Structure formats: structure tokens, C-alpha cells
Amino acid sequence: MAPMGIRLSPLGVAVFCLLGLGVIYHLYAGVISNRIAAFTSKRTVNLRDLLALSVEAAVQGGREVKRVREEDKLEEKTKGKTKEGASEKLTQGDLNSHRKMYYLIKNTYPYVQVNSEEHDETNNELGVWNRDIPADILKSVEGGRDVPADSITIWIDPLDATQEYTENLLKYVTTMVCVAVDGKPVIGVIHKPFTGYTAWALVGHGSNMKPRTTYNMNPPKVIVSRSHAGKVKGFIEEAFGNTTVILPAGGAGYKVLALLDPLDEDIEKADVYIHVTFIKKWDICAGNALLTALGGHMTTLKGEEIDYSGAAGNREGLLASIKVDHQDLVAKLPAWDSSDKH
């Protein structure tokens, strides 16, 4: 009860309490934010679980890609133009696949950074992962290590080779998921929706893919983009001579598969993959992880590793190889300047 003669106003009490809270917050703000940071950074994610989830996401996205094509409901649009002026296509296949893949991962690990090529905030999917680990993953990956959630960046390409998808060149089409830890690619999944095959790898633990037994370097058969080639032909001829066989193909995922022992009879065989125009990390991270897991390399044209954290763009070109001296290949390439118009 208030002492005689003093009347407490409810408004005054509320203001007093708020001031009190403000003083406490001011004194303890650092402590509170540290506690929150400690709570979030303590979360860890198991990489074998994440590999199985990545495979499931790529397969579910792939089903959408296939269905939209079979029902002929592409509703093709243009997103804009690449730096070189080519039109960047977007279809219902890209968008439906994005929704399946993105939300399956986000609904399972909401606190992990997921960067997709496509965006659609208005149509959330409710799908959750059933936590099944496929038998081939259980067989080759024992346990898998746990990594802090805040060290992970996931890159997803819901439909790679959209240009070829619109042209009905379906063997080039893939869906891809990549997991980078501290910027290094550690999980790569490349799924082919139209044949149903999935290539996966967890660096240091295993893969369902393997390199071919031989690669020819005198001169190599070089696989390149068919729709974003830039000046790649001259670049390759300067490096390996005018008789070099250049194989134009769609899709960054497909071109990495062409360097390996083929998953299916659709895939051509190449010795080296070179790209000279701008490209994004969701196009190349999964292939980089697969190659790294199998002892190969994917670097810029100067031979530098690509950091898969931060911004999406890579303007330094791409050189991918396996079972050969990669730095020796770098040394054969002409001088490279990303500011040149390639």
C-alpha cells in the first residue's frame, strides 16, 4: 500500500519501469548479444545429414523440372541480360524447382545461409526432410563430421542449362546443391532430372563418382559453353594449338560430369573444362566439390582457388581438370585479364 498522501499513477509506474529496463539493457547489452551469439554459433550441422538432404533437394527439384517440361508449361521469360548481352532465361521449371529445393533445406536448417539463383518469397513450401540417408551414402560415409552452422554457405542452382531446357536439349539440364564450409566446397550434388542419375561427393569421405582411367593432354579435348562462350575459342587455341578439339555444351554441371567416368550414356567425354565469361557460384560450386573430392581441381584461369562465401559472382574465369598437373595447365594459358571483354 502507498504511504499516506502519495498516490501512484499507473502511467508514472509504467514510465518508471520502462526507464529501469532501459538502464538494465544499456548496462547488459553486450552480455545479452554475446549470449545470443553463443547460442546461435553453438549450433552444429552434421555433414552426412547435409549430404543426404542435398541429394533429396536436388531430386525433388529435378521432379519439378521434368514435370514442367513434360506438361509443356515453361512460361519462358527473360530475367535480364548477362554482362555480355545474352538474354537470361527464367521458366516455371526454374521457379518450381527453386521452391522445392530452397524450402526443403530452409525448413530443415532455418539458421543456415542458403543462396539460390532464383527467388520467390511469396510461395513458401511446407516440405520437411524425412531424414532418410540413402544406402550408398551410409555405405561410404561413416558418421560424417559436425560443423558450426555459421561456417556454412549453401549454393543451389534449381535448374542449370535453362537456355538448353527451353531448346529441349535435355541432356544438359541438371539441378545442383553445394555446401561450402568456411568458403571451401565440401559437398557437391549434381542431379540429372531426365535420366534420374545423381552424382554426389563429400570431400574427404567419399563419392559415387570416379575419374576416367585416362585423359589426353596432347592436345586436350576442351569442353566449353555453347551459349556464353565469349572469346574462349581463341583463348584455347593460343594455349593448346589450332588442332585442339573444342566441344561446345550446355550447363556448368554437365561440363564437370563430362570430365568424369560417365554416369549415363548421354554424357560426352572431355579432358578439360574452360569458361572465360562471368559465372556465378551456384553454377560452379557443386562441380568444384565433386572434382576436389576425386582429386581434381577447379580454379580461376590464374590457378587460384575460388572462395564460396560472400558475393555470388566469379569474374576470373574457370579451369577444371582431373588426373593431370593442374598448375602445368595454368602455365600454358595465355595471360588472363578479367577486365578484358571476353
Ligand SMILES: Nc1ncnc2c1ncn2[C@@H]1O[C@H](COP(=O)(O)O)[C@@H](OP(=O)(O)O)[C@H]1O
Ligand atoms: N556470362 C555469364 N553470365 C551469367 N551467367 C552465366 C554466364 N556464363 C554462363 N552462365 C551461367 O552458367 C551456367 C552454364 O552456362 P553455359 O551453359 O553457357 O556453360 C548457366 O546457368 P543457368 O542455366 O543456371 O542460368 C548460365 O546462365
Ligand SMILES: [Mg+2]
Ligand atoms: Mg546454372
Ligand SMILES: [Mg+2]
Ligand atoms: Mg539455373
Ligand SMILES: [Mg+2]
Ligand atoms: Mg539462370
